[in-house]
Amino acid sequence: MAKKPYFIGVDFGGTSIRAGVVDKDGNVIGFEKRKTQAELGTDVVFERLAVAIERAMRAADVKARQVGGIGIGVPGPVDQERGVVRVLVNLGKGWTNYPLVDRLERRLGLPAWLENDVRVGALGEYHHGAGQGLSDMVAIFVGTGIGGGIILNGELRTGFRGGAGEVGHTCVNGDDGVIDVTGQTGTVEGIAGRAGLERQIREAIAAGQTSVVPDLMQTVGAGRLTSRVVVEALKQGDAPMQSALAAAQRALGRCAGNVMNIIDPEMIVFGGGVTERLGDKFVAPIRKFAQEHYVARSEARRIKIVPGQLKDLAGVVGASVAARKFL
């Protein structure tokens, strides 16, 4: 059976829902972005999700019969066999064991496929972004958390326990005494994740430094250290932010070096809000640290460590790829 021309990709996050109608070349021909408003509960949020998809279809002038299915990337682990979200920490307890595939199929009359958001982001960059044409690629997304998607011989690696790609929880500085949100010491996320950056800023302020970050968090970050806050603070020459980011880049470089030393992929692609805003300015120091930690010195300059190309559409495009692949 010839596949239908379009698949829908949804990036279902704690802050916003992005839905797109995507053709087989990865072009987003209709798009809708809405706030998630997780505080309104699962029923309302589910309906917002469904309407986002309908609006994206309308924007693309595409009918359900032209659509092969819906792929949804969610910020947490999923049970693909049952089509169930296991847990979405950022969206609230109502989402634990939520039967999202079944609900969407009944609401929209289209088959649906669930995947973790980081993994669909990796699929997006691999099939239609920075990794096109390669055999192996690892994508690392840096945001609130830090996660990775691993593609080997063209296939997404899920791992024996479904846990492959958890690069944010690797240990790069075991004796540093920093404990991350999962209770682990010396991890990349404890330094370079959002909580890690916030902790460093707090410590700098406690040590007597001045920083514009707390003000920016209120004015442009809605109380949080968003990527926009990071970039604004850097623009203003904020010293604590500069130091925190440098530490994050060093940790991420060590992490990338470890990935190189262990699985030796052809390319590592970085994504997430700060990468989208700063591009290679953010990635270049990571690449330098990775090269220093890569054992084969003569090969180090061949390491391709680059920013993603799809930016905030990586999840939408990748979710459509997953749906096209598995539905």
Place this chain on the structure above:
Amino acid sequence: MAKKPYFIGVDFGGTSIRAGVVDKDGNVIGFEKRKTQAELGTDVVFERLAVAIERAMRAADVKARQVGGIGIGVPGPVDQERGVVRVLVNLGKGWTNYPLVDRLERRLGLPAWLENDVRVGALGEYHHGAGQGLSDMVAIFVGTGIGGGIILNGELRTGFRGGAGEVGHTCVNGDDGVIDVTGQTGTVEGIAGRAGLERQIREAIAAGQTSVVPDLMQTVGAGRLTSRVVVEALKQGDAPMQSALAAAQRALGRCAGNVMNIIDPEMIVFGGGVTERLGDKFVAPIRKFAQEHYVARSEARRIKIVPGQLKDLAGVVGASVAARKFL
């Protein structure tokens, strides 16, 4: 064409040469072990290697026409297309770009296949040792250096640059200031490799502690911190050795945890001299640290981290597997 019943596996190390005739079930039916005597130069050592193979065949009562070929594991990188050893640091400069496959084929009239020693060890444990029947397995060999072999979906992963599995050079304690033999900071090898253990013993002695290790290195180690020296010192309750080993186990546990978090294999197998002598007494603390560093806490107890089963025959059996597979 039906393959011939026997393949020869050779573990060609800096200290000793082990050669075995191996049947398709991984049984070593004839064996010879000789000192390498690297100081005598490439011509003499090559002849010792050839004679070791001939003696193993004689011990097995096997003729050349019953043998499908010879697999050789060497302690360094290889160029498999040209059948050339790239460099063997422990054996001297004469081995750089040495055409070992061609020389062996002409000397013995059998096809030969070259592979890195750690990778053949992993193949041995996977096909005939601890990893039998699994889909994915990582083997980590701890000795002078620390190297790994990665098997995914039943196939050895070599990596884009041929560098996959260099777990010893991953960074687990980046700010510790320890620089390993390759000039890298915070690596597993810098703590748990032979030079790392020696450094810790030296530092303990310089700090006023007493240790039997220097004496044991002379009496049973021929001047080096061999696995026999490690085990003897532990038997005598040597405190600096106990501390150094505990630090090594913590670093190896973090390394194993990182491997789990990144590629999530079904099993990690440890090998090398100390593991062979101490078995699960050595591996159990590594497993505990790995569990602490593995992100999926509920799954941590399912992690299989075990000592190898083939002990000092892993290389011989694995080299025969490689030859059987690729010749």
